[in-house]
Amino acid sequence: MMASRRKSRELALQMLFQWEVGKHSPAHVVATFLDPEKVDTPAVSFARRLFEGTVDDVSTLDPMLGEHAKNWRIERMAAVDRNVLRLALFELLHHPETPPAVVINEALEIARRFSGEDSAEFVNGVLDAVRKALPAASSTSDLIPPAPATKASAPKKRAYRSKRN
Numbered sequence: 328m329m330a331s332r333r334k335s336r337e338l339a340l341q342m343l344f345q346w347e348v349g350k351h352s353p354a355h356v357v358a359t360f361l362d363p364e365k366v367d368t369p370a371v372s373f374a375r376r377l378f379e380g381t382v383d384d385v386s387t388l389d390p391m392l393g394e395h396a397k398n399w400r401i402e403r404m405a406a407v408d409r410n411v412l413r414l415a416l417f418e419l420l421h422h423p424e425t426p427p428a429v430v431i432n433e434a435l436e437i438a439r440r441f442s443g444e445d446s447a448e449f450v451n452g453v454l455d456a457v458r459k460a461l462p463a464a465s466s467t468s469d470l471i472p473p474a475p476a477t478k479a480s481a482p483k484k485r486a487y488r489s490k491r492n
Contacts, residue, residue: 331370336414336433338374340441343381343410353382381417388413388420395456407442411450416457427458 338361346356357378361371381388392412393401401409415434419427431454438447 332373333433333436334370335373335377336418336437337440338371339377339381339414340407340410340437342374342378343414344406346378346382347410348406353379377414377418380421381413384417384421385413388416391457392416392453395460396453397456399453405442405446408438408446408450411438411442411446412453415450415454419454419458419461427461431455431458 342356342360345351345360346353349356351359357375361375389401392409393399396404396412404412411434415430418425418430422430431451434450434454435447438450
């Protein structure tokens, strides 16, 4: 089930990218991107719901993301990062059955795969800020993964000398 959810999120991201960068209608993206023979599979069905829901809600999602992305305007973000953020925020808002920690972790893994390590850190920072601003649906805050340590804040390694007798 987890692998199919990840695949769904990846498909939804790819469709969002095609929709935004190609400036195609959502119906055109669905018709050209999804294999008609697989439309009824759970992974494709969830991907379509995520994609269409995110597109329908983008006018609400973008201002929320812009508010929490310090010093970044939404239109200046890399297209992949912007759409990973939109997708994750849509899922955080409209799929409360998925724990926020899972949504954020999945977004980080997808950002790493489709963009890069720096993007994953950026996505983590924005989503963590958004999550903290959202009303708590449950006590899952202790499940949220901590932000990865940056090189500047990573603990310094100590050199240990062996004692000789």
